[in-house]
Amino acid sequence: MIKVAIAGARGKMGIEAVHTVMKRQGMELVAALDYKQVGTTLADLEIFPVNYNVPIFTDFSELVKYTAPDVLIDLTSPHAVYEHTKQAILHNIRPVIGTTGFSDEQLEELKQLAEEKKVGCIIAPNFAIGAILMMKFAREAAKYLPDVEIIEMHHDNKLDAPSGTGVKTAQMIAEVRTEKKQGHPTEKETMPGARGSDFEGMRIHSVRLPGLVAHQQVLFGGEGQLLTIRHDSLNRQSFMSGVVFSIETVVGIEKLVYGLENII
Incomplete structure (x- = not known):
């Protein structure tokens, strides 16, 4: 039986993860971490x-002391996720991270810490299996x-912004x-940001609108042709197979894995 704790259980992704773990054979949800005093149990x-x-x-040390989880799922926010991940590894708890926003320096530090402690850690910019395939196909097309x-x-x-999936794809x-630099050599943005962010000459554009969940298209241009590879998550249930697989x-x-494409 894998004992699981969830940080961010009240969020939209967190709610889905709670239901998934509660119903999954071979897993037991033993704790939730929440820095707001919202109740004694999830039933509240x-x-x-x-x-x-x-x-x-509301205290991570207390959670560890009283429930001793094997895995911590973190679905919180970029400002909290680094510390949660680090503390989990230090306590020999295996983090499964669905929150993005790590710096390269933080990822390197966590990678070294996981290898030193021989504690598994998975950081997944996207849990949807279709999104993982989209990134793999995009790499091949490039x-x-x-x-x-x-x-x-x-x-x-x-x-x-950009999303973790967008950055990982790039x-x-x-x-x-x-x-390589794309576009006209002397192109000029008449409005700053019009061409999106620049990653080694590739452009990443971020759209934020109500009604969207998580969507991405990768456009490849060639002489007389355009190839588009697209993935759409229509609801958050699309991420749960990846969450279960990661747990x-x-x-x-016994190491940190960044991106499910490395283990699928």
Whole structure:
């Protein structure tokens, strides 16, 4: 039985994760981490059934002391996720992270810490299996069509831009693509930001609108042709198969993995 704790259980992704773990054979939800005093158990919240008697902790050390989880799922916010991940590894708890916003320096530090402690850690910019395939296909296409732009579209409450998926896609493409400046050599933005962010000459555009969940298209241009690779998450249930896969996988590894494409 894998004992699981969830940070961010009241969020839209967190609610789905709570239901998924509660119903999954071989897993037990033992705790929730929430820095607001919202109740004693998840059953105290109107968003969960009355039989969800999972304790809520406002202090991570107390959570570890009283419930000793094997895995911490973090679905919180960029400003909290780094510290949660670091503390989990230090306590020999395996983090499964669905929050983006890590700096390169933070990722390197966490990677070294996980290897030193021999504690598995999975950081997934996107849990949707289709999105992972989209990134893999985009990397393959970039070998032959190196002129590429990424358009990622998310709900208007998302805190970071570009999205972790957009950045991860660009990083994967950059592994097989020689850095190059796209567009006219002397092009000029008449409004700052019109061309999006620049990643090794690739452009990443972020759209934030109500009604969206998580969507991305990668456009490849060539002489007389356009290739578009697109993925759409229509609801948050689309991420849960990846969450389950990550929980089951992280207990068997002893290092940090950034991106599910490395283990799928």
